[in-house]
Amino acid sequence: MSAAGLLLIEDTPSLQMVYESVLAAAGHRVRAEADARSGLAAFRTEPPSAVLLDLMLPDRNGLDLMAEMLAERPEVPVIVITANGSINKAVAAMRAGAHDFLVKPFDEARLLNAVENALAHALPGLDAANAAPATGQGQSGPLGAFIGSSEPMRAVYAKIRSVARSMATVFITGESGTGKELCAEAVHGVSNRATGPFVPLNCGAIPSELLESEVFGHLRGSFTGAIADKQGAAAAADGGTLFLDEVCELDLNLQTKLLRFLQTSTIQPVGATRARKVNVRIICATNRDPLDAVRRGRFREDLYYRLHVVPIHLPPLRDRGEDVIEIAEHVLARYAGEEGRAFRALSEEVKARFRRHAWPGNVRQMLNVLRNVVVLNDGAIVTAAMLPADLQPDGRPEAGGLVRAAPRHPALPLDDLLGRPLAEVERRVIEATLVLHGGSVPRAARVLDVSPSTLYRKITAWGRAED
Structure with a gap:
């Protein structure tokens, strides 16, 4: 690490000693302070490479202290530390510019990983959020493959730039077709990870029994059909960004493993006996209301708060x-x-x-x-x-032009379905629902109360049968 060292601001003596010991054993030089006043003085007299800041300090609100530090030196990454019951404060800190957060109790690996990520992606003397975008466009202009300069989109571009240098998880919402993957690519493209891989994974298009392997990988022979080792998306995104589209479609069991991955930055492929560390930033997206999915018990509340740190909502066209x-x-x-x-x-x-x-x-x-x-x-x-x-x-089409008639919402009288094979009835109902919802598989899946991956599998099977 750089000679500037780390600044640790923690008012509990026993925790201060533990954190300092772990960091020093890993080769970091640490200056520890017990309150906001002495911490700010150390920040000014001996500027650190990164700050670890407990949000509960005896003499001042930790969020206010962080804001003052970032106003003076926005290029310094701040890792906030909070108690398990105050994760909302950590989320607020991330939205205010923190680089990462740690929720007590956390283990040695999580602490060191957070510090290493912060140091690896700090921009010396420059706030990446204010850096010129790689596209060469102006500070308020479109990013990546986006087109448009309306007021709602300028707000989106500004948020993308402001979050670019952080390790904060970005949660993108918006209707189907609004460009959520373009948004994820834009965040990646103006971040310090732009030279690393961008790996997208559609959680709704993969059968639930294969999702764990797709995310974390597997070893040969770990299950029927595993004829070779497979690198998962998380490992493929090492050093870059993993984009989880339709994240609310994740199986609850896999949500638990994703939460563990977020907390430890380690992955364990299916069939492996040892975990390995990866350096990945997570961006996720959904066209559902994630809080509604939490209320319905389809999405873990703790995972929601871990992912929904910096929300970006894409406006409809x-x-x-x-x-x-x-x-x-x-x-x-x-x-x-x-x-x-x-x-x-x-x-x-x-x-x-x-x-x-x-x-x-x-x-x-x-x-x-x-x-x-x-x-x-x-x-x-x-x-x-x-x-x-x-x-x-x-x-209705107007005369004088060669046009293709758009499909109507097909009527499905009961008499037309009676006496037909069940597989045909199912297919006709699914196809009619897709037409009714503009071809959107996730919308049709919600109406039919099935997983989008189920519809994708059926559509693929129909296509193979017709080839």
């Missing part, structure tokens, strides 16, 4: 104003180039319809609409007659 047109024009140019078409602009009538449309499928729906237009039509200007049926008045 209908709330993004002129972003609708900006995205449409950008995508039109890209698709026209890919398909060898001459399109270069949207007509004013098309722009007006795009602004009025509710876009229940958000950006993903717009991509489908424009792909449909570009594939089935040609010309310099996209006209209203070229739009699919769901963007026509009363849902």
Whole structure:
């Protein structure tokens, strides 16, 4: 570590002695103080490489002390320490700029891992949240693959930049099709981990019995079908970012193991007898209400608080104003180039319809609409007659353009189902539900009260049977 050393501010003498001993044995130089006044004085006279700060101090609120420290030296990572019953204070500290948090009691491995991560990703003399983004865009401009400069999205970009240098877990919410994976990639892209791997994992698309292996890996012979060692997503993301999409779909048993992973930064592949340490930042996402999943007993409350540290909510497309047109024009140019078409602009009538449309499928729906237009039509200007049926008045195509009719919500009279094989009835009900919900598997799964992974498996099996 650097010569500056660590600053430990802990008012309990026995704990101060234990932490100092563990850190010193690992080769760290530590200066320990017992209250906020002496801790702040040490921070100013002997600037540390990182701070370990107990939030319960005898002479001052730990959050206020951290805020003053970060105002003076925002590049110094602060690891906050709190009691088990005060995890909400730790979450508040993370949102205020802390690098990581430790909940008492924690073990030696967790303490050393938090310190090593903080030191490895500190930016000397520079707050990464204020650093110029790698995309070369302005401080308030779009990040990564995002398009749009509306006020709601500028707030999203600002939050991404502010959390970039931290190890805080980011929890992304938003409707299906709003770009949650793009958001996760943007956080990774402007963080100190940008040169490391970004590993996405859709928890809803993997059968529950295989999820543990997908996340943590397995050894050959550990279960039927394990014909070779497999590296899990957590190990693949070592040094980078692990993105857990549809995290609320995780099996409760795996939620317990994920919580242990977050607390210890160690993984144990299926069939392994020893755990190994990895250095991974977690970003997760869901289109559900995570608190509702907690209330229903489908998501562990302690895991929710561990993950829901820095929430980022992505606004639906209908709330993004002129972003609708900006995205449409950008995508039109890209698709026209890919398909060898001459399109270069949207007509004013098309722009007006795009602004009025509710876009229940958000950006993903717009991509489908424009792909449909570009594939089935040609010309310099996209006209209203070229739009699919769901963007026509009363849902009917206008004359004069070659369009593909959008699927209607199919009626399923009972008489049509009676006398048919159960497998066919099941398939027709599932397909009708998918159409009703714009092709969204997670939404259809909620209506049918099954896991999205169940629907993904059935859809894949139907596709194989038809090949």
